[in-house]
Amino acid sequence: MTADVGTQPSVTQRIGSALISAARQLIVPALAVVSALILGAVVIILSDPKFVSLLGTDIGGAFGAGFRSVLAAYGGLLKGSVGSPDAISETFLRATPLILAGLAVALGFRAGLFNIGAEGQIYIGGMFATIVGINFDGMPTFIHLPLAVAAGFVGGALWGFIPGILKARTGAHEVITTIMLNYVSYRVIDFALHQPLLQRPDRSDPVSRFVLDSATLPPLFGDTRVHWGLVIALAAAVAVSWLLFRSTKGFEFRAVGLNPSAAGYAGMNISRTIILTMMISGGLAGLAGAGEILGTNHRLTPLFSPGWGFDAIALALLGGSRPIGVVGAALVFGALRAGAAPMQAATGIPIDLVVVIQALVIMFIAAPALVRGIYRIKVGKPTGTEISIKGWGA
Amino acid sequence: MGRVTTLAAAIPRGGISRARQRGYGILYLVLAAVIAFIFGNVPGGSETTFGMNVGRGVAVPNLVLPSAGAAYLLAALAAAAGAIQLTRGFGARWALALTGVIVIFAFAFLTWIAADGQVNLAGILQATLQLSVPITFGAMSGILCERSGVVNIAIEGMLLSGAFASAVVASATGNHWIGIVAAIIVGGLLAALLAVLAIRYLVNQIIAGVVINIFATGVTSFLASRVLAHYPDLNNPERFGPIVLPVLSDLPFVGGILFRQNLFIYACIACLVILHFMLFSTRWGLRVRAVGEHPLAADTVGISVFFVRYRNVIGTFEKEMTAGHGFIGLAAMIFGGWAPFGSFLAGLVFGFADAVQTRLSILHVGLPTQFLQMVPYLVTIVVVAGLVGRVRAPAADGRPYVKE
Amino acid sequence: MRKQRWLGPSAALFTAALILAACQGASPSASASSAASASAPASAAPSIKFLACEVTDTGGVDDKGFNQNAHDGLLRAQSELGIQIALLESTADTDYAPNINTFISQGCDLIVTVGFLLGDATKAAATANPNQKFAIVDYAYDPPIPNVLGLVFDTKSASMLQGYLAAGMSQTGIVGTFGGIQISPVTDFMDGYVAGVNYYNKQKGTSVKVIGWDPATATGSFTGDFTDQNKGRTTAEAELQAGADVIYAVAGPVGQGAMAAVLDAGNAYFIGVDVDQYISVPGFESIMLSSELKRIDNAVFEAITEAIAGPFPSNLYVGTLANDGVGIAPYHDLDSKVPQALKDEITALKAALIDGSVKADDFKVAS
Secondary structure, X not given: OXXXXXXXXXXXXXXXXXXXXXXXXXXXXXHHHHHHHHHHHHHHXXXXXXXXXXXXXXXXXXXXXHHHHHHHHHHHHHHHHHOOXXXXXXXXXXXXXXXXXXXXXXXXXXXXXXXXXXXXXXXXXXXXXXXXXXXXXXXXXHHHHHHHHHHXXXXXXXXXXHHHHHHHHHOOOHHHHHHHHHHXXXXXXXXXXXXXXXXXXXXXOOOEOOOOHHHOXXXXXXXXXXXXXXXXXXXXXXXXXXXXXXOHHHXXXXXXXXXXXXXXXXXXXXXXXXXXHHHHHHHHHHHHHXXXXXXXXXXXXXXXXXXXXXXXXXXXXXXXXXXXXXXXXXXXXXXXXXXXXXXXXXXXXXXXXHHHHHHHHHHHHHOHHHHHHHHOOOOOOOHHHHOOOOOOOO | OOOOOOOHHHOOOOOOOHXXXXXXXXXXXXXXXXXXXXXXXXOOOOEEEEEOOOOOOOOOOOEEEEHHHHHHHHHHHHHHHHHHHHHOOOHHHHHHHHHHHHHHHHHHHHHHHOEOOEEEHHHHHHHHHHHHHHHHHHHHHHHHHHHOOOOOOOHHHHHHHHHHHHHHHHHHHOOHHHHHHHHHHHHHHHHHHHHHHHHHXXXXXXXXXXHHHHHHHHHHHHHHHHHHOOOHHHHOOOOOOEEEXXXXXXXXXXXXXXXXXXXXXXXXXXXXXXXXXXXXXXHHHHHHHHHHHOHHHHHHHOOOHHHHHHHHHHOOOOOOOOOOHHHHHHHHHHXXXXXXXXXXHHHHHHHHHHHHHHHHXXXXXXXXXXXXXXXXXXXXXXXXXXXXXXXXXXOOOXXXXXXX | OHHHHHHHHHHHHHHHHHXXXXXXXXXXXXXXXXXXOOOOOOOOOOOOOOEEEEEOOOOOOOOOXXXXXXXXXXXXXXXXXXXXXXXXXXXOHHHHHHHHHHHHHOOOOEEEEEOHHHHHHXXXXXXXXXXXXXXXXXXXXXXXXXXXXXXEEOHHHHHHHHHHHHHHHOOOOEEEEEEOOOOHHHHHHHHHHHHHHHHHHHHXXXXXXXXXXXXXXXXXXEOOOOOOHHHHHHHHHHHHHOOOOEEEEEOHHHHHHHHHHHHHHOOOEEEEOXXXXXXXXXXOOOOEEEEEEEOHHHHHHHHHHHHHHOOOOOOEEEEOOOOOOEEEOOOHHHOOOOOHHHHHHHHHHHHHHHHOOOOHHHHOOOO
């Protein structure tokens, strides 16, 4: 940026500089995605049976076959994620729980807490929402639906409260307690689904009764699969943004995250901040579970989350722990997930490819220096500074 | 800090604070009450039979105890420990007392649960040892990394890809030893990646670890569906059978527990001894610890932080592990105060919880299966949170070191 | 900074090297074991224009369990009938509906959905598309949906034969079982197993005991998943130490851990489930007494044949002992160890179960 010093910058200059700084912020994520796709292509080629079988005899043919596989795979991904209105709906549908879970982890990051327990909080939130959603027949929608959504938040918050209070009171590191609580939550769901409270009467397998219509999140447009959960997720993003950057509480969160001892000297209550952060973080993850149950599945089953809580860690990193960044990252991952099935149907390439690509993306994101090193470019400030996670000692 | 060798030493010298001491005293009394009033509350004349044999060594007669009487005796012991703790205190031996009370409580629990029935004590102990192995290996890996200042939460990912590599390579070559070598190489490569990310690129170490975990999960499951699903022969490695040590395995009671185990258990013990010796009795260990605890101080003495950190992260052990055990291993490392034998002890606690859990489901205790399955995870949480609380991590743990 | 430039690409190289290492490990014997390759070209059979599509549940197609068995049925139809097949794996509940819809829009002639978890999604899709044929494994609709064929299996009766066999072979008078997760497709096996032991006791006046499952209280041993073989091992060891000498593991791949424990114990037997595990899990021939067979592949093949022929004649396929939808695997290496009298009694029990004079449910709880 070499704007003239001394003179007031013109409107075009200001827009220009805003664009440049936006581009600078986007360059690492964009290059990370590109690098991941390139390495993903290498994985596809190397694991292509045709490539392997032709390699000894016909190298040109082998690479031809490999590249055709790559084109087919990425073509399928693209078509399945943005190729039609239904595909776009699917992308937004997949992004919905990812946005909420990503916000949950990002909020923790800001306060120096590593919430790996979003997965368990999603489950417990989903369970709470189900309990409210399948009961209270006859209650009007405008009460029942908000109540069910709120129950999801409460469930997640409760599951976040446990590691929060353990950390605040005993110093037990949240990485371990949240992971253990994930395993506990699977068993809790499994147990609950065998109880008359939840289990469908005509079924002996673990599946809950259907959520009542009055507690169902309606489709956003016509009969698309994407539902009002998306609106909740976007509203949550705005709310978290406000909380973090406009409110005093958010300032405390970030202060505790950056330097707990300084925050303590400044008179902030660190224990309370930790507990509150974990509860809001868990609540957001719980909302993800509630949205999925009330909007998409309409019933609770074991293992209904394919690991959103873990993807969320990647999303928080990818989005630089900024709510707007998390939303953007969730849309990218949502598109990958939405495109995965059509890709498999068309090419037979396993959907796990998407997981490989996701992992590569976050690896490049987590190490801005890596991207710098590969592309030999100067990029904006490293995203690492916004995440203040330390070792066990804290 | 001097030699950190035992659980007790994980806490600053001189025992524990007054408040905490009182807390433990009360805890012991509560446990004594639970033993007396809940575990002792069995029909009169009930007997609990403890099986004392496992394997085919010299047989020992089963231990038959009156259930209620045993409970009262154990309650009295726990109460005595509580009383001493409250009045005199155990001083520096507080951890020993704590361990003792936990053992008493566990034994009383078994007596109660198997009243009028039989539980194979030798079998439980054998399984405890066996189940503690993967946890202890994970903990050792963590210790080595963290002693030199790198937090390694990628243990799970290393285990997963190691298991994958060893299964494939052992099947392809038909030799399980080559499979082990492959697992070590792949684990080492991931460790190298962690080292590069954490030390060269200054990526936050916990984040780098999570990235590696996700990456390992993705790549192994992708290759499993893309390759192994079509070539099942590639996933059929030869098995490691038990190694029955001659003579020793015939010893009564302990023979079956200690000397009729698989290779990894012996390897685990050997690694523990070697790691302990290396860390606490060699120049190398001194440097590692110095670097981990005070990078700047060590720098002035002229040790290359970079070199030691790299070498350590790459030289990790990992073997035979499964979902969640990598993380339980980390918990064991913390519980054990970043010391090899301490973490082995912690591994035994988790192994015991798991072994008992399996037996309970056979005894029809009427608890839902799901709750029994939660036990090892809950024990981990309780241990990390309650019993030890704030342990002292190596001082420079988790902070990338930048040479000025 | 000079070093950094070198290390930048090197990190990427590490990654690539890992993948390469994994692939190279795989490639040499990948070609060597091509006989095991499932995707044999369908050149032998005449090709007909019929597309059969499978949607798996979250276990994925390589689960060594029902998803894979169903896929085997598709593969057999591909090679024997000359049809085309396609596959979609689900990673979450969310995937079921779009996966089914993807196949509907691709013009599949028959969509096979695998597992009770797909019950709701299959019903919704079948009602919305009455001309689209479906077959669903392990699920039956009541009332039936005209364009859906439910494929269910009488695993209880087949397991009863295994229970009888186990009781007859036990020296200690204690036999064990355990499951992966406590769901009815698993506990049905265990119920049948207990019924077989109870029937044996009633016939012989013995008192063989089952540990690991009690149908009356619905409590027993479960490893909690279908992946952790170590848990299978420790669970089997616990039962062996409690005196059991025959183990029936209803836990998919987890059963392999139990086989290892049984083999190491040395004086016990193992009974497999779903497929003949004597063949599918080599290395344990000396302990493999028999296996309960649940022929999902046959059922899927049958469903494809019916779908090619026209509308489904009925909406329910029940795999029974009579139509070989379920069965008992040969004794293989242990054939000489099983007394001829016991073999005859099992054959007789099988006949009695087929003609209905003995019912597994009557013996679930010991009388």
